[in-house]
Amino acid sequence: MFIKLVAAALAVALPIPALAVDFNAPARNPVLAAVEATGTKIHTDHADCSNPNIDGFYQFYRRADGTKIDLMVLCAVNIGSKAELDETIRHEAMHVVQACQGGTIFNHASLNKYRYSALNRNLESYPSDKRSYELEAFVVSQFESDQYVADLVYKYCFE
Numbered sequence: 001m002f003i004k005l006v007a008a009a010l011a012v013a014l015p016i017p018a019l020a021v022d023f024n025a026p027a028r029n030p031v032l033a034a035v036e037a038t039g040t041k042i043h044t045d046h047a048d049c050s051n052p053n054i055d056g057f058y059q060f061y062r063r064a065d066g067t068k069i070d071l072m073v074l075c076a077v078n079i080g081s082k083a084e085l086d087e088t089i090r091h092e093a094m095h096v097v098q099a100c101q102g103g104t105i106f107n108h109a110s111l112n113k114y115r116y117s118a119l120n121r122n123l124e125s126y127p128s129d130k131r132s133y134e135l136e137a138f139v140v141s142q143f144e145s146d147q148y149v150a151d152l153v154y155k156y157c158f159e
Contacts, residue, residue, distance in 0.1 A: 029086070029089060029146060030146050030147055030150035031086075031089050031090055031093045031146050031149050031150045031153070032089060033150065034093070034149075034150040034151075034153035034154055034157075035072055035092075035093050035096050035153060037153075037154075037157075037158075038070075038096060038100065038153065038157045038158075039070060040058075040070045040071065040072050040096055041070065041071050041072070042071075042072045042073075042074065043071060043072070043073050043074075044073070044074050044075070044076050046073040046075070048073065048075070049073065049075035049077055049078060051078075052078050053078075054075050054078060055074075055075055055078050055079050055084070055088045056072070056073055056074045056075055056088045056089075056091070056092045057072075057073050057092065058071070058072050058073075058092045058095035058096060058099075059071045059073075060095075060096075060099040070099075072092045072093070072095075072096065073092075074088060074089065074092070086146060087141045087142060088141070089146075090140060090141035090144065090146065090149045091137045091138065091140075091141035092137075093149050093150075093152075093153055094136060094137035094140050094141060094149065094152070095133065095137055096153060096157065097149075097152045097153055097156045097157065098133055098136070098137075100153075100156045100157035101156045104132050104133055104136045105136070105152070105156060106136055108132055108135075108136075111132075111135050111136060111139055114135065114138075114139050122134065122138060123135055123138075140152075
């Protein structure tokens with residue numbers, strides 16, 4: 001009984017560490033390595049990460065002065081598990097692929113079966129002109145492997 005009380009007291013008293021992710025070692029994740037090879041910058045300390053509803057995002061555009069923004073942001077502070085982190089990386093990497101391709105890469109007839117699934121909840125929060133991009137990124141990130149997504153990055157951004 002005493003051991004159970006001590007264990008319970010320690011469980012309450014000891015802080016639970018945040019998800020520890022080494023973003024400076026992309027080789028451990030083939031998707032991050034592929035994304036970094038495109039020249040995309042990967043940040044984890046963006047101001048938008050203060051919003052607990054944001055796990056990550058990708059930005060690609062040219063400013064009025066001609067400078068290019070090519071940025072993947074991963075909000076590790078808002079991600080609760082390695083599985084969720086890996087899914088977020090795959091999702092944002094699909095947006096890199098889409099930027100390289102100049103649009104979505106899959107036939108949307110094949111993705112439409114997912115439109116009315118649980119994924120649809122996530123799509124409603126996006127502007128209608130972005131939903132096909134998000135649907136593709138959500139489907140691939142949930143159902144494909146890291147290596148599959150890394151291969152897509154190399155195929156569409158380097159071939």
